[in-house]
Structures are given as C-alpha cells and as structure tokens.
Amino acid sequence: MTSSLLPELQPAHLREVGIDSATVYQGHFLHAVRDTVVLPDGSRALREYIKHPGAVMVVPLLDDGRVIVERQYRYPLQRALIEFPAGKIDPGEDRLACARRELREETGYTAREWARAGVLHPVLAYADEFIEIWFARGLRLGERALDAGEFLDVLAVTPAELLAACRDGVLTDAKTLTGLLWLQNWRAGAWPLDWREVEAAAAPVAAQG
Amino acid sequence: MTSSLLPELQPAHLREVGIDSATVYQGHFLHAVRDTVVLPDGSRALREYIKHPGAVMVVPLLDDGRVIVERQYRYPLQRALIEFPAGKIDPGEDRLACARRELREETGYTAREWARAGVLHPVLAYADEFIEIWFARGLRLGERALDAGEFLDVLAVTPAELLAACRDGVLTDAKTLTGLLWLQNWRAGAWPLDWREVEAAAAPVAAQG
DSSP, X not given: OBSOSSSOSSOGGGOOEEEEEEEEEEOSSOEEEEEEXXXXXXXXXXXXXXXXXXXXXXXXXXXXXXXXEEEEEEGGGTEEEEEOOEEEOOTTOOHHXXXXXXXXXXXXXXXXXXXXXXXXXXXXXXXXXXXXXXXXXXXXXXXXXXXXXXXXXXXXEOHHHHHHHHHTTSOXXXXXXXXXXXXXXXXXXXXXXXXXXXXXSSSOXXXXX | OBSOSSSOSSOGGGOOEEEEEEEEEEXXXXXXXXXXXXXXXXXXXXXXXXXXXXXXXXXXXXXXXXXEEEEEEEGGGTEEEEEOOEEEOOTTOOHHHHHHXXXXXXXXXXXXXXXXXXXXXXXXXXXXXXXXXXXXXXXXXXXXXXXXXXXXXXXXXOHHHHHHHHXXXXXXXHHHHHHHHHHHHXXXXXXXXXXXXXXXXXXXXXXXX
C-alpha cells in the first residue's frame, strides 16, 4: 500500500491490452462492443461496453445565487429526476459550443461567461462516456427549443436546496452530484474557475482568410 | 419555472409509459433492452438501456483520518482510475452484506461500524443501475480475495488529497466524486450518518427457530 495517489497513475502491472474488437449491438441509441483483452498476468478476458461520443453538463448560475436545474423523466429508472442541463456532443462539435447549445435548447438561457471545471466518467466499468463540466453565469432568458419528444421542467433553486436534496436522497444523479461538489468547493473559495466572456451569438463565425 | 424542487417530484406531464420490452443484447456482462414508450403528448418513442442488478460503494475510513481507495485499469477508458471500492450485488444479496463482501475481497479490510449514506444513479439516460453508498470505520486489515482476472492497487490517502485530485482532473469517477461530496459534508458536520456496529463474522447467521 502506498500513501499517495498522484505519482505513476498508469502502472504497467494493471494494464489491459485489447487484441480485437467487434460491435455486438448497434441500436438507435446504444452502440455496444465486445473486445478481447490480455490481462496483466497474460490471461485473456472479454470486455463489453457502450461506445459514447461524450457529453457536456452545465452548472448555470443566476445572478441572485440560485442555479438552474431540470426535472426530466428517466425511463430506465421509472421516475423523474433532478439534473443539471446536459447533452451529447454532436460529431465534430466544440465542447463549449455544445454546452451553449444544450443550455439554450433545454432551458432557454444564454450566458455571458463560461468556465470549464473538469471532466467526469459516469460509468467506467461499461462505457467510454465522459462528461465535461462547464459553469455558466451572466444568464439571460430566451426561448427554449426542445428536441421532438423531449419533455422537461426547468427550475431555479438555491445551492442549499440542492445539497439538502442530496442529503435526503431526493437528488441521486451522479453527474449532478459531481457538479454540486464543484459548486460547493468553488463557492467556498477552495477550487478556482477560469471564467471567459463569450460572444452573444450562439455559433461563433471564423474569420476569413 | 418554480422555485422548489421537492414537492411533486413525479409529475404526470413528464411521465413515459412502457408498452413493450425486448432484450436486444445478452452478453457475458451487458444485458441491453429496447422498450417502446408512450410520451406525455401521446406519441411513441424507443428507449434502449442496460439492465443492471445494482451495486454498492464503500467509503472506508481509517482511524488516522485517511480513506482507502483503489486504482484499477478501466478498459473502456484505456487508463487506470482512482475509485472507492464497489461491486455488483449478487442475486438475493443483502446490500450491507454486499458492501462488507466487496470491501473484504477487494481491499482485505473488515469494518466494525457501518452507515448507509444514500444512493446514486450513475447513468440515468441508458441504465437502470443504482449504487448504494456505505461508509465503514473501525477497519482491520486481513487478506484480500480478488476474483480471477481482477487486478487492482489499494491506497490510503487523505480526504484533502482526494479533493485536490478532483480539482486537478486526476479523480474523475462519478461514484467516487459523489462519495467525496458525502465525505466532505459529513466531516463538516452538515450531513449525518447513522452508524451501526456489525458482527465480526462476514456472513451473519440467522437464529434457528
């Protein structure tokens, strides 16, 4: 047992090496693959997992101290849950552009300032999905533009309400709880955010030439 | 927009109702289904997701203030990551029994006291998985009993090291970050834990009669 987690994060004695890969299911939404891997002791094993393009999540801060969350029915869990706005990255899409698009489409808000907090991995045992975490402030409310078949409520709540909802078992979405960890530590002055102003236009236009 | 997230958490205007379900992939590890659902506006949609038996995660507290984490290679992400000990619930297994088993098998530790903190949902868009969060203290080190083909390092680190690793982008596992949110708020006296002593024997034996 060692006492620090930081040095040598990719030790050779844990590594698994893929030697083949096949798609085992290609649905409308899910893409599952099964790879054969060589384990550290030379034996072989199968690894089945979901291929995912990655996603972004936004922690939207209102000027009055409240934050914007959504309530959305999540069919696999047979209930509606509270979440920060999030969505999949389109092919070739810039991550900040994706964050701005998802916030605007799902909640109607645009933001003057953005800061990238970090990244999380929701389910490392069976998906390659990452979720990049962005904070947004200087919010202005416009029109929502939900996808067809998308239904969700938009709520403005205090960080204290969200933390109490986690403590009481009402808020259980892991990405949102990770956003709360960031929010709590940023508000306490413990973790920094590097804010940048963005143009009001949703889609930046590259200069010609 | 409303200002509180707590009342009326299951509103009818968001509900999706399943009308049929079929297994679309049954692998060694993954079980994927595709359901047809009726949306709130009466239209139909498909929902593909992973069926999962549920899991437990343990936040193991050493007497000296450090916590136990693991470093494990996660093939879908092609890297080793830092995590709290966790594992799937066996069919019919009690959740605390599962927590005790996973802690002992993966790290070698047994614990005198246990407290259930809450539950998290890692990936509500495409899995029904839940992870129940347990805290353990009064740790004693014994022998590990890893599954065949399981390789992982066991580390003892301070909560401050873990929080810094999150801030710096080294710790990215969402379940572990949720455990850290609990750890931070419990240590601050903000969130309570209801500790109970357990018997030293790993498998409790029911009284006859």
